[in-house]
Amino acid sequence: MPNPIQLGNKLINKHFDPYIIAEIGVNHEGSIDIAKRLIDEAKEGGADGAKFQTYKAETLASKNSPSYWDRTKEPTASQYELFKKYDSFGWKEYDDLAKHCQSVGIDFLSTPFDLEAVENLASKMPFIKIASADITSVPLLRSVAKHGKPVILSTGSSTIAEVDFAMNELKAFGAKEIILLHCILNYPTKPENANLGMIGDLKRIFPHHWIGYSDHTPPDPEMKSLIAATLFGSVVLEKHFTHDKSLPGNDHYHAMDKEDLKVFKKKLKDYESLIGSEVKAPLKSEDLSRKNARRSIVLSRDLSKGTRIQEKDITFKRPAHGISPIHWDEIIGRVVNRDLSEDHILNWEDLTSSV
Missing domain, CATH: 3.90.1210.10 (Antifreeze-like/N-acetylneuraminic acid synthase C-terminal domain)
Structure with missing residues (x-):
């Protein structure tokens, strides 16, 4: 079993007690009040961390970058145009959100998408999450690694060689604790494309690292994807989070809300009693x-x-x-x-x- 890793207030040292990230992303749509409401609701639902996304459209995508999401759900054709809609928060807003997280007792997190974001956010977060799309972004990997904090690396659309490359870069520049997340880079991900069995392959190939799951499937009443991922051994679970799943566009359409999260937490307790001990011995x-x-x-x-x-x-x-x-x-x-x-x-x- 991998060595324990401290993620905020939770020690990762066993299965079936996952660290849950409510991925707010930019579902606040530029409103600090909605962002704080989402933090409050993530805490109410039982999440361990409330995570945002920090980027500026100009540093993230060229003006002719085509979309890669379901255009029937989010009609914007240009990455640049979509990101420009939601990049209004500055460092003052993130300071405010970090303080609000602290006041309600949930970890503040935000995925950095450029070097300036890494430098401004690292001190505010217990660990740093790297998005799947940046698994080959060498300058970003090195910038994150030098802070010496635990790193959660999402592996959507990646080959094992690319995952291995990114891990070697992170380790070479100071990262000592890395958790890998299985992920499918589809927005949304059809349940038949979730391929949760890949969690087992990551565990086999990287036996000294904890494995988790970043979910983009639409939530169902049973929260099956998160339950199944936990049963496969995921110790970190990340899913987009919203206050209103009926809102159009952006990441609302494949997000859970606080009630979904409560259902998952309750079902997790039910399954936990079935799982019991991880040590084979007579009872x-x-x-x-x-x-x-x-x-x-x-x-x-x-x-x-x-x-x-x-x-x-x-x-x-x-x-x-x-x-x-x-x-x-x-x-x-x-x-x-x-x-x-x-x-x-x-x-x-x-x-x-x-x-």
């Missing part, structure tokens, strides 16, 4: 079963005192009140020290001390 509740449902070595015929036991003389039956069949080979050739009847459950006291 106290199984003591009676071990004693009565397992088998003992039993005589298949009458034996007289002094008889040397042959394999034909014994069988194995329930209950496990005598010698376990695990000692089958040790019993063959031993001598009985008294007359014994057929169906007798053999005990060590019935045998001479030597073969």
